[in-house]
Amino acid sequence: MDAKTLCLGALMHSEASGYEIRKLFEGGPFSAIYDVSFGSIYPALTVLLDREWATCCVAEQDGRPDKKVYSITPAGRAAFLDALATTPAPDKMRSEMLFILSFGDHLPRSVVLELVDRYIANYEDRLSAIDDRCNDSVLPPVRRFVHNFGITMYETALEYLRTHRAELLANELSTREHVHQLEEQVLTTGGRQ
Amino acid sequence: MDAKTLCLGALMHSEASGYEIRKLFEGGPFSAIYDVSFGSIYPALTVLLDREWATCCVAEQDGRPDKKVYSITPAGRAAFLDALATTPAPDKMRSEMLFILSFGDHLPRSVVLELVDRYIANYEDRLSAIDDRCNDSVLPPVRRFVHNFGITMYETALEYLRTHRAELLANELSTREHVHQLEEQVLTTGGRQ
DNA sequence: CCCGACATATATCAGACCGATACAAACTGG
DNA sequence: CCAGTTTGTATCGGTCTGATATATGTCGGG
Structure with a gap:
């Protein structure tokens, strides 16, 4: 389960920035079941743009720095569902x-x-x-x-x-x-x- | 917690080969709490020899291929306890x-x-x-x-x-x-x- | 009796990932 | 006003994974 698939999964629910995706895995709904770091997310998002599995636009916010909001494309959804079809690896715990x-x-x-x-x-x-x-x-x-x-x-x-x-x-x-x-x-x- | 520390931990209990160390983490007593692969274990064991944290001798077996049995040294024990002193990262689950x-x-x-x-x-x-x-x-x-x-x-x-x-x-x-x-x-x- | 499957055993390596670090903009409190 | 925190993007060295290669030996089936 690579970072690209994890990012697509995050975008399935709604559009998000890299920072917001990270928060889904740290304290958010995915926090108990998976983890992925910035060092994987940002390069993955770039690849998603390259493959046209996601689009990106800059959103200006008041009181906060700008952010780059990514949205999944139909091709992205197809690629995601395709990635889910692989037989999952057994759970891995690291304590x-x-x-x-x-x-x-x-x-x-x-x-x-x-x-x-x-x-x-x-x-x-x-x-x-x-x-x-x-x-x-x-x-x-x-x-x-x-x-x-x-x-x-x-x-x-x-x-x-x-x-x-x-x-x-x-x-x-x-x-x-x-x-x-x-x-x-x-x-x-x-x-x- | 790098592979060297994990191998030292395995050797704290008794001497073992790389293959046996792997089995401690796959199905063995560590299997529920941590995982580490061959690709990390063998290079780690080489480093342990370099640093004189472990010694190695070849053991001939009947009915099986030879194996290289590693034993932890006093310096290795010291290094291991030193490594344990770091504040541990929170548990990580990947499902x-x-x-x-x-x-x-x-x-x-x-x-x-x-x-x-x-x-x-x-x-x-x-x-x-x-x-x-x-x-x-x-x-x-x-x-x-x-x-x-x-x-x-x-x-x-x-x-x-x-x-x-x-x-x-x-x-x-x-x-x-x-x-x-x-x-x-x-x-x-x-x-x- | 050989063949494939399986367990034991060591080793390597490309590609992916992590953790640290850097940078920056804006708020918040003392 | 300055230090600290939050939000936000990005990169990179070092490490780890998963796949693969290689080899020896057992075991059961055809």
């Missing part, structure tokens, strides 16, 4: 937080707890941002399906983190127990599995 | 499935349903793969925390998809209603928000 946390044994307990708390705060922010933005607007059913999927996942993550935070507090003792178990294993098997 | 589904209005209903069913099957596979691999091994507490986080998220996704699949069946009718609402809005406001 630096959890990766780091999984090495909590090697970190000071204070660091681990601070990390979890920052993690929780982060999900709280994102959840409230989503709710604020969309709860009043009327969404078509498929959009609502996807929207609520994102909310559900965020809420689940939050609940898990809150209820299991304490387990990381019990870190030190449990780790000693674990080491003890390993030692017994080594004594019994000679270290071979 | 082509949900992106496509959110444009279900523009697709034949059969395609949408097929998509959801494939999506469900995909999560079922990943969930059972995780369970099979790890439910018997004894994990230290932080690992169990992360491991169960992944399982919880998968289960939540599955339950959501199963219980809300029917909503997409009601697609056509609801979309007509939605279009009707939009038309009324246009008549009232002239299309301006």
Whole structure:
């Protein structure tokens, strides 16, 4: 799913500038399910113009800098639907937080707890941002399906983190127990599995 | 979080070949929280050798091709813990499935349903793969925390998809209603928000 | 007994992408 | 009036992905 397709998708709903497209993926309706950066969006929009999949006009605004508003063309819509026909790749998650946390044994307990708390705060922010933005607007059913999927996942993550935070507090003792178990294993098997 | 750090993390637990590291991220204990491809792993391992953060020896196996087994060095451990000290980026999700589904209005209903069913099957596979691999091994507490986080998220996704699949069946009718609402809005406001 | 399919294993590379950075216009508050 | 924030466009080095190539070995079927 390349940046061109993502931009076309954003333009399917309504015309938008590069900056506005970016906001759809950062805090907007796509924020829970996909991400794309400026460094991909602006070159992609240029390509869309080249292929005549979108048109562009400059809009003057008062109180703000001018913006370049892109609109999808019929050819663009066709190309987009064509791109959707490919079999989608499986979901991909990237959580630096959890990766780091999984090495909590090697970190000071204070660091681990601070990390979890920052993690929780982060999900709280994102959840409230989503709710604020969309709860009043009327969404078509498929959009609502996807929207609520994102909310559900965020809420689940939050609940898990809150209820299991304490387990990381019990870190030190449990780790000693674990080491003890390993030692017994080594004594019994000679270290071979 | 670059590929070098991810490889060091993999080697923290035990020595491994590039192929084995990859499997940790595809189906293994990291599969629910991060991903990294061969194209990043092999060059990263070469860099680790250059920096003396890992050593390497060739292991002959019977019934299989030889493999190059990498072990982390004390300097490597130090470098890894150093890399963990950076403030982690927020979680990033990439779901082509949900992106496509959110444009279900523009697709034949059969395609949408097929998509959801494939999506469900995909999560079922990943969930059972995780369970099979790890439910018997004894994990230290932080690992169990992360491991169960992944399982919880998968289960939540599955339950959501199963219980809300029917909503997409009601697609056509609801979309007509939605279009009707939009038309009324246009008549009232002239299309301006 | 060979053939294709599959798992194991390493490696490379063009093309795409990210994150940082730069620039600029306009508002906002101290 | 100046620093900071928001809105807005753009570029670029370094990194990563996904595809591809190559090779060894197993296994089951015709």
